[in-house]
Amino acid sequence: MAGELADSSSRKKEALFANREEFARIVPLLRERGYAVIGPTIEQGAIVYAPIDSVEQLPIGWTDRQEAGMYRLERRADDAWFGYVVGPFSWKQYLFPPHTKMSESLLTAEGWEFRAVEDDAPMYAFLGVRACDLAALAIQDRVFMNGPYVDPVYEKRRRRALTIAVNCTQAAPTCFCASMGTGPHCRYGFDIAVTELSDGFLLEVGSERGEEIVSGLATSAATELQMAEAHQRRARAVAQITRKLDTHDIRNVLLSQLEHPRWQHVAERCLSCANCTMVCPTCFCCSVEEVADLAETRVERHRSWDSCFNWNFSYMNGGIVRQDIRARYRQWLTHKLASWIDQFGVSGCVGCGRCITWCPVGIDLTEEVAVIRGEAT
């Protein structure tokens, strides 16, 4: 069923066990099958998702400490491979890349000729997708594939990609996936889901493609004890989630509070740096730029990530619609948590906490919402 998105929800979950040595073989196994494996690895003091060719590149023995406006890597007491939460990257880097050549125009004797640029991205295998990120993938699917128009770049990459989810066994103080109903347990949308145990990995197969990969590893049926350990480790993540966002009637709450004084309050702290939109796994705003050769006979159109925090994002008729940071932050938050529901039928927030961690001044959307709701001051 290549080309089909994993529908793991409909499959019966028979857990398998692979020891570390055996599970390590999954990377070469995937590479043999033509996948470019993207997994967590340490770069410039953060755990990012990047091409890997061996499990040795995983952040073995490292963890991330996160708070509002703070991220730090620390040594773990053990040698866990997936003992961290989420970093500044999300999988959108690969499905909706920061820069894409979309089309090109050639000036011929008959005038301009327009054509699409064939996307030459590899077939990806994503290793280490968290539950919140599975939800984010499903949200971007709605944006780029499930409307009246289909984005060919996203669609091709997404349909070919293999998703190996890794259940969280710990959570950061910035996580609030439980409030958003997205995590921490991976329940759908994966080809394989993994829970890391002390001496190996519990594997759940979510699709035929996943099955084919897992069948290449030496596994055994998971024992009761292993299942209990996995359960207990996942429960630890659940217990560690303390941050909350009350989503009750949130669309109407926010869209009826467009003149709330809190927007001004947050505007006085927000730098309009756009970090929050760059790290957010669901933000999709972009701009198109013309790139011409010197003779102007060949012109490419490049699509790049943009942000509603950029001052000229709302440029129109010689002026800027959202002139101040108040208007821009309001746009971001109301889009994410309210108008997204009108547009795509789901919230645009999965509760991953990245925007809280990577905001240089530590602005926390859960706190802003609570104030706007009148629950805090």
Place this chain on the structure above:
Amino acid sequence: MSTAACAGVRPDSAHPWVATPATIVRIDQEVPGVATYYLELCDEKARSDYRFQPGQFNMLYLPGAGEIAISVSGDPAAAGPYAHTIRRAGNVTGSLWQLKVGDKLGIRGPFGSGWPLGECQGRDVVLVAGGIGLAPLRPVIYSLSKWENELGRRVLLCGARSPETLLYHSQYLQWIEAGWQVETTVDRASPDWNGHVGAVTLLLERLRSVDASRAVLFCCGPEVMMKFSAMVALRRGWSADRIWISMERNMQCAVGWCGHCQWGPAFICRDGPVFRYDRIAPFLDVPGL
């Protein structure tokens, strides 16, 4: 907000972001700084498939300069070429100004929601246009001019900066003959002008020939003008669900992906540009949305 049905048929393109070539077959200078470009799709199949609804727009692409949203301003029943009435504004429209008949550009569309002509059935219809805002309304005039008995009164209220910027004025007589009551007003009169002076909302204020309680209002122009027109109409007894306006924001994709055209809960490219007033009224009052 529900996704508006894309009633028009768009040129066949596997990639929603790739334009189809079109040739400029005629250019009419309208008023200073405004010209109508008649575009013919080069591909025969695209040409025969192309249909648009009054109020829909195309994305016009000039390689090297960029892409802009422009309403189709011609008769939806005609087989093409397709009229686009364009005001010279900045970069892309400035480059367009350099083009001549026979030159080619790219086109994508049609996009967006159109004016709901079905709502006009058996009712009085008032069109309120400010400046270039008449361009997206002209297809309505063409269409409703052909209706016979199904319609009440047809009124066009037109505002412009000055008498020489009244768009399409050479067609007014034709429209009057087709049954339209055409009223004009200007912000700044010239010595030989003996018509109305002031905002187009004044014309709406004074309009007595229609039954407001059953009339339909389509309005396009600057945002403040549309807001005040709607206020006047409500005061005159219009029902909020029989007022439609056409909104505008920066647009880069026209298909709900780039995020630029967002306005409150809507993508203007996808859910608009034509909105029913009662559905968006609260957002019109919020500055900087």
